[in-house]
Amino acid sequence: MSFTLNGKSALVTGSGRGIGRAIATRLAQAGASVMINDLDETALQETECLLLRAGYPKVKHIAGDLTDPAFPDKLVKGTLEALGSLDIIVNNAGYSWDNVIQKTTDEQFQAMLDIHLITPFRLLRAASGFIRETAKAETAAGKRVMRKVVNITSIAGTDGNPGQAGYSSGKAGVIGLTRTLSKEWGRSNVNVNAVGFGLIETRLTQALTSEDSGMDMHGHHIRLGVQQGMLDSIKHACPLGRLGTPEEAAGAVLFFCSPLSDYVTGEVLICGGGYHF
Numbered sequence: 001m002s003f004t005l006n007g008k009s010a011l012v013t014g015s016g017r018g019i020g021r022a023i024a025t026r027l028a029q030a031g032a033s034v035m036i037n038d039l040d041e042t043a044l045q046e047t048e049c050l051l052l053r054a055g056y057p058k059v060k061h062i063a064g065d066l067t068d069p070a071f072p073d074k075l076v077k078g079t080l081e082a083l084g085s086l087d088i089i090v091n092n093a094g095y096s097w098d099n100v101i102q103k104t105t106d107e108q109f110q111a112m113l114d115i116h117l118i119t120p121f122r123l124l125r126a127a128s129g130f131i132r133e134t135a136k137a138e139t140a141a142g143k144r145v146m147r148k149v150v151n152i153t154s155i156a157g158t159d160g161n162p163g164q165a166g167y168s169s170g171k172a173g174v175i176g177l178t179r180t181l182s183k184e185w186g187r188s189n190v191n192v193n194a195v196g197f198g199l200i201e202t203r204l205t206q207a208l209t210s211e212d213s214g215m216d217m218h219g220h221h222i223r224l225g226v227q228q229g230m231l232d233s234i235k236h237a238c239p240l241g242r243l244g245t246p247e248e249a250a251g252a253v254l255f256f257c258s259p260l261s262d263y264v265t266g267e268v269l270i271c272g273g274g275y276h277f
């Protein structure tokens with residue numbers, strides 16, 4: 001590897017499974033200390049065990065629901081206490097709660113804005129004091145230390161997708177947040193970018209079968225997955241002819257977490273095998 005993240009501290013939200021777990025793994029492999037978070041404590045502990053067993057001891061976890069307004073602040077404080085710094089933030093946690101607009105409730109639409117847009121906003125606001133003060137001190141000492149924010153978006157946010165009014169709006173909104181923060185934090189030496197995924201093999205894109213699979217959130221059971229026919233037609237239309245793996249998805253994120261992207265900011269990298277909605 002032509003770079004190392006040794007000495008860097010990273011926070012990855014939603015890293016109990018799927019793409020978040022793969023991102024945490026990539027960061028740990030590159031040498032970073034990693035704080036993992038998820039609302040699903042069992043999945044979170046599984047990620048931690050996997051990383052420890054693979055020989056990456058610099059992993060810590062804080063479980064909790066990011067949509068609790070007080071939690072992003074606690075997570076940032078807890079990360080600083082546990083790791084001593086915060087150099088890389090990946091806003092990855094998310095889920096889809098889909099329906100056509102006429103069947104979408106206010107609560108459903110708001111939930112999509114809460115997790116995909118409000119949560120990254122609160123987390124980055126919570127980190128802003130540390131980031132700006134630290135950069136100021138480093139600059140005064142004649143040092144330039146680049147820090148990294150990567151917000152996860154989707155081709156549903158860039159292209160729009162029927163049945164996903166709330167999800168697409170949250171994922172489009174986070175691009176505005178990314179571009180604005182790249183301007184606010186550039187002088188603090190922070191690269192703020194977004195990675196937008198196409199279809200990546202996780203529980204969000206598993207084939208919907210009669211066997212119900214989903215997640216429980218705020219008293220609702222939310223079905224997760226995609227109709228098999230839709231998956232087949234997406235694979236057919238996708239230039240690379242398949243869905244991506246979580247490891248491939250994490251590779252695009254790693255680029256924005258690494259020194260290879262030190263002069264890239266305010267950008268959206270689409271990692272979707274060339275497929276667009």
Ligand SMILES: NC(=O)c1ccc[n+]([C@@H]2O[C@H](COP(=O)([O-])OP(=O)(O)OC[C@H]3O[C@@H](n4cnc5c(N)ncnc54)[C@H](O)[C@@H]3O)[C@@H](O)[C@H]2O)c1
Binds near residue numbers: 015020040064096204
């Ligand atoms: N899989 C895809 O094809 C795809 C495509 C585009 C974008 N994305 C985005 O990538 C990100 C990761 O998705 P994934 O496919 O790995 O899904 P996943 O369901 O496998 O993992 C997401 C994790 O986020 C956690 N999470 C959800 N809400 C949370 C909350 N309020 N607080 C804490 N943790 C929470 C879940 O418990 C879960 O473990 C999401 O933002 C998703 O919208 C995924």
